[in-house]
Amino acid sequence: MLGVLVPSCALGAGSAVVAGSTMYPGARWPAKNPFSPSSFWNKRLGAHPPLSPYSAHYVAELQSQVNAYHPWMNTTSYSVPVYVVPRNEPTQHVTLDTWGPDLQAAFDHVPVPRNARAAAGTDASMSVWQPSTDRLWDFWQMRKKHGRWQARWGGEMDDVSGNPGYFTHSGQTSGWGATATGLPLLGGLVTFADLKRGYINHALAIAIPETQLAKYSWPAQRTDGSSIATGVWEIPEGMRFRLNPHLNIASLHLPKIDRMLAEAAQRYGMVVRDRAGSVVFYGQDPVTQSVNPWPAVFGNQYPNTVLAQFPWSHLQALAPQMACCW
Secondary structure, X not given: OOEOOOHHHHOOOOOOOOOOOEOOOOOOOOOOOOXXXXXXXXXXXXXXXXXXXXXXXXXXXHHHHXXXXXXXXXXXXXXXXXXXXXXXXXXXXXXEOOOOHHHHHHOOOEOOOOOOOOOOOOOXXXXXXXXXXXXEEEXXXXXXXOOEEEEOEEEEEOOHHHOOOOOOOOOOOOOOOOOOOOOOOOOOOEOHHHHHHOOOOOOEEEEEOOOOXXXXXXXXXXXXXXXXXXXXXXXXXXXXXXXXXXXOHHHHOOOHHHXXXXXXXXXXXXXXXEEEOOEEEEEEOHHHEOOOOHHHHOOOOOHHHHHOOOOHHHEEEEOOOEEEOO
């Protein structure tokens, strides 16, 4: 799913994360992160995870893409609106545009709010999470047509709290999920709960412009890797990076959002989940909020200016677990 660099998320008057600023009240955001505590999204890496013997080459390739395409965070476009809904949220029928009888059955009764909105951009992503039933729905190209919901593709997940962190369905139509890798939209998302807490206690999802064609690495379940990647050290989707555990992040005196991202990348890592028009992180879409917190988070600067200070050159590439082909 291909995002583009759109500067609108950096514009606007200074805003802050305001308690009670939710436009769609929904259910309370759960205290625990989605997915199993042992999931790669939630489990700390430890001091010595296996690294790729070509780590320096993969990091150099990522750094070159940062330099060529610039870093970004998708928040108000090509981002992820998350609707955390209560048990009694009325269900809606979501019509699937493509063939997938089992996925259509999963979309027949979805507790998507009637006034919900998908993310801006052609991906039109949306995530609906119902903690009371431990279920999650992801949508790609979600929109309303004549007052009825339709989606091009997506996925449904049961037992979210015990899930390893990716769609595991293997029925009539495999390949569930709204991302190129089949990883859920909630995975690696920088949420408003993270901002309020002041630190990120999970791995990060990133997208990059150039990824390896056909091959991918666990935890990715598939890939849309592009042939435009021409380097020797092409990065497969699903590859995991981490910041060197010996890096003293405090000594770098980073802006707060960079520090939060760096600490999360050091403790939990970063996963290449998609392709995009720049090297992007994902921030929760403020469409559900009455106040957009992101301009203040970036000090009313463009995200690329702030994220250029992230210590990209200190990353390490974990040993890939390759699969072929999609």
